[in-house]
Amino acid sequence: MPPPPPPPYTQEEDVDVDIEGDDEDTGKEQGLAWEEFKRSWDVLQEDEEGSLQSVVATIKQQQIRRRLLRDTDTIQRGIIRFLFLVLDLSNAMLEKDLRPSRLDLTLTLAESFIGEYFDQNPISQLGIIITRDGVAEKLTELSGNPMEHIRALKEKKNKETAGEPSLQNALETARSSLSHVPTHGSREVLVLCGSLTTCDPGNIFDTIDRFKREKIRCSVIGLTAEVQVCRTIAKETNGTYGVVLNEPHYKDLLFELVTPPAVTSSAEAASLVAMGFPRRITERTPSMCMCHKKPVLGGYVCPQCSAKVCELPTDCDVCGMALVASPHLARSYHHLFPVKNFVEVKWDASGADTARCFGCRSSFETPPQSGALAQRASDRFRCPECKHLFCLECDLFVHEALHNCPGCAQR
Structure with missing residues (x-):
């Protein structure tokens, strides 16, 4: 039986086809809303008299709001901190919903965070862990040298993304290193996660239970949507969890963690910590330092064992005493007694x-x-x-x- 003849040709159908084609071309030319480049100078609007006083007033209102949200209560805080910064280097970090991209913005803010962290917490230590392709790698060990961490972030091989992250592997890597730190220090983990998925080898809730037993505080900053497992980790370990809205909000969430967290009631009682104030020496001939095992000129001499170190603050590799300078303690002291709000x-x-x-x-x-x-x-x-x-x-x-x-x- 022959197929039915095609419907008769009408001009209305031709017009409909042309209209659909015009809509598609117009949409391609305009692009999507979140792909358009935003120019901040277009936001400024003059009032009727040609003045920008209203814009300046709005900026001041935002500053006042930020000032009022500041916590100035006198509470007990752990000023000796041991923090691991976990960076997500999965393929999800290549998205460009945060300009110029999630990865570039995260690395830039991480460098600024490291500098501000050591400026406000000079007697604390920090380490970096990266996770990609289902594994976690310790990028830097716990140390008090900010330039070492920033130098590691700027290396090209440490910016390459691959696969999916492994949240459990990253947390277990941090836990194994934090288990050896002194009990008088505050143990913390900060995760910057841009993926909605995680590739874990086991039950991550077992890792959460270990964090609770060892009193490790874990805070998470998400770059996409809210993830229930991240919120559970932060809640169970007395950490904080936030989801980024835009670039300035990302910076605000990150820099809120520069201030030492409050000591919880379940934490151990405070104990005396032995600290040494070494004297600086100048030498004409280089001698061996105990921190790098290399001959260097000058340095600091431990008051207990007379071992030489290159920089402060640090822990003596021979006797284990914490070596600090008086300005370091002064910059950490203000967290305990902050200035009252004006x-x-x-x-x-x-x-x-x-x-x-x-x-x-x-x-x-x-x-x-x-x-x-x-x-x-x-x-x-x-x-x-x-x-x-x-x-x-x-x-x-x-x-x-x-x-x-x-x-x-x-x-």
Whole structure:
């Protein structure tokens, strides 16, 4: 039986085909929304008078919100930390939803985190573990030298991605190294995970139980969606878990972990720790150092066994004593007694003491009379202890970098 004849040709069908083709071409030319390049200068908008005061006010509001979210309670913290940074180098890190890519942004922020970590925790140590293709590799051992870790991250072979990560292997590698650290130190693991899957050789919940028994705190930062096993790890080990929304949020989540965590009630009681303050020596001829086993000029001499080391802080390889300098203890001390939050002064306050900032001596803005500008926050903040006034920039500098109030120090 012959096949039925084709339907008669009509011009309407031809028009429909052309319209669909135009839609597809238009979509290809426009591209997807998340693939478009964002220009930050397009966000700035002038008001009716051609001024950018509203934009500046918005930025100040964000800074004030960040200042108010800061925790200044006097609580017990572990200032001697042993932290392993776990980096996901799977194929999922090649995605470009975070510019320029997940991998490039993670490595850049990891270098900044390492520098800030040792600046705020000079008597602590850090190590790096990478996981890819179902295995975990210890990139650097626990040490107090930030340049060693940054140098390892910049090597080309340590930036290559492959396969899927293994969360259990990475955690077990960190646990085996942290099991030998002193009990007075805080044991922590920070995982930067960009994959939704993990290739584990066994039951990861057994690893979580070992973490709980050995009191190792594990925090996770996810670059995609929320993963239940990551949240379980963070919850069971008293860590934190967050999912990145954008590039600035990624940095905020990461740098929140620079501050030492609070000591939990289940932690062991604090004990005295023996520390030595070595003296610096200069030599005309090189001598053997105990940290690198190489002849070097100069260094520090351990006060207990007279062994020479190259840099501080470190642990003496001969007697095991912790060797530090007095500035290192001073920079760790401020975490235990942080500066109290400054109180915002209302616009209607007046007086001679409100003319200039006590920190930078810059003049305060004139209080607005009416209009939209009168609704924005004041730029004056008062220390609750010494009663001096500071601008917003000095407030942030005092709490984030200086960690001492100039007015209180002057008294």
